[in-house]
Amino acid sequence: MYKAASVNDNSDSIYFAPLLPWQQTLWTQLTARVLTPPQSLPHALLAAGMQGMGKRAFVWRLVAWLLCREREQHPLGACENCDSCQWLKSGTHPSLQVLPSVSMPISKASSHSQEALKSTNKKIKADTKSSKAADKSALTTKVDDIRALQPFIYQGGQGMRICVLDHAEQMTIAAANALLKTLEEPQSQVHLFLISDTPAKLLPTIKSRVQQLPLQSIDAGVARDYVTHMLGGTVNREAVSPSQIEQLLQLANGAPLAAIDLAGAPWYSKRALWLTTWQALRSGKRSSIAASDYWQSQLSIGEFIQLTEQMLLDIRRINLGLSSSQQDIDLTAALQNHQPSDSLLESLVDSLQQIKMALQQNVQEKFAYDRLMQQLAQL
Ligand SMILES: [Zn+2]
Numbered sequence: 001m002y003k004a005a006s007v008n009d010n011s012d013s014i015y016f017a018p019l020l021p022w023q024q025t026l027w028t029q030l031t032a033r034v035l036t037p038p039q040s041l042p043h044a045l046l047a048a049g050m051q052g053m054g055k056r057a058f059v060w061r062l063v064a065w066l067l068c069r070e071r072e073q074h075p076l077g078a079c080e081n082c083d084s085c086q087w088l089k090s091g092t093h094p095s096l097q098v099l100p101s102v103s104m105p106i107s108k109a110s111s112h113s114q115e116a117l118k119s120t121n122k123k124i125k126a127d128t129k130s131s132k133a134a135d136k137s138a139l140t141t142k143v144d145d146i147r148a149l150q151p152f153i154y155q156g157g158q159g160m161r162i163c164v165l166d167h168a169e170q171m172t173i174a175a176a177n178a179l180l181k182t183l184e185e186p187q188s189q190v191h192l193f194l195i196s197d198t199p200a201k202l203l204p205t206i207k208s209r210v211q212q213l214p215l216q217s218i219d220a221g222v223a224r225d226y227v228t229h230m231l232g233g234t235v236n237r238e239a240v241s242p243s244q245i246e247q248l249l250q251l252a253n254g255a256p257l258a259a260i261d262l263a264g265a266p267w268y269s270k271r272a273l274w275l276t277t278w279q280a281l282r283s284g285k286r287s288s289i290a291a292s293d294y295w296q297s298q299l300s301i302g303e304f305i306q307l308t309e310q311m312l313l314d315i316r317r318i319n320l321g322l323s324s325s326q327q328d329i330d331l332t333a334a335l336q337n338h339q340p341s342d343s344l345l346e347s348l349v350d351s352l353q354q355i356k357m358a359l360q361q362n363v364q365e366k367f368a369y370d371r372l373m374q375q376l377a378q379l
Pocket residue numbers: 067068069070071078079080081082083084085
């Protein structure tokens with residue numbers, strides 16, 4: 001069995017975390033291209049696709065291995081001991097540049113960089129008042145950032161140099177244009193890794209100049225085994241059944257790491273409670289103010305919005321005559337006496353979007369919660 005890679009991991013950083021089981025073939029292919037002369041690793045690679053498939057885990061692991069001084073002796077992953085591996089651990093590798101800087105993996109943090117990023121974002125939140133704006137700008141690569149990279153790329157010299165551009169779709173247009181020049185003039189020993197959760201937003205001119213890593217096809221059985229193993233047989237301290245694993249994977253669109261995160265998300269265990277609240281609101285048994293107060297003590301507004309979005313998605317599925325993607329709560333029974341119209345559902349989906357935008361303008365959570373509960377009462 002493989003070792004735990006994203007939960008309870010002993011490894012102190014994502015660079016040396018175990019290879020995810022669905023990435024083994026790609027790992028073997030790429031490393032062989034590096035180890036077999038003439039070395040033929042593409043100059044610019046793109047790791048793209050939805051969150052939770054292990055893109056970043058793969059990229060950081062490969063970066064560590066490419067830089068490792070002992071990689072010939074350690075084809076399965078960086079050695080962890082050579083100078084290069086030590087530099088990575090201390091976050092001071094002279095041959096690695098990362099943009100935006102918050103994407104630089106943090107040693108001793110949890111093992112996949114999304115987690116590291118989250119903890120960095122938390123720090124940003126704690127440090128600034130307008131946290132939402134800071135979050136967004138922290139992920140944006142600007143033209144000056146790309147320009148500052150040029151001396152590193154063109155310096156020449158011995159050994160491999162690597163640039164990682166995370167959240168590549170959030171680059172400004174000017175930054176993307178500056179990057180194009182670099183992509184058109186490959187430098188020997190320099191490799192660029194672009195990472196994007198929403199590659200549809202990448203400029204076509206960028207996309208056409210990078211080679212996409214095939215990280216998106218994950219065998220369903222491998223995903224199932226992995227999620228089962230990683231959850232250690234329980235969700236919310238209750239034994240997890242194969243059908244619950246299936247459901248987690250379905251809700252996560254097949255992305256195993258996202259399915260694991262979902263199992264641990266605070267809102268996931270509160271789906272039945274959401275139904276109870278909705279019905280109590282509709283029947284007038286509970287006031288929207290009381291419901292708002294209660295839920296504020298349970299979930300952040302962001303989590304409650306995620307929960308509501310998931311529930312609305314399935315209510316719409318049932319309206320369309322499809323089966324609910326949540327088999328562990330009885331939505332069909334709940335909808336027997338009252339099925340909200342499509343237009344009501346749509347207007348609630350719209351207001352969820354509006355509330356999300358309002359929250360970015362620092363609208364108070366309580367205000368947003370009150371408004372949402374009033375709308376749920378009318379659904
Ligand atoms: Zn090493």
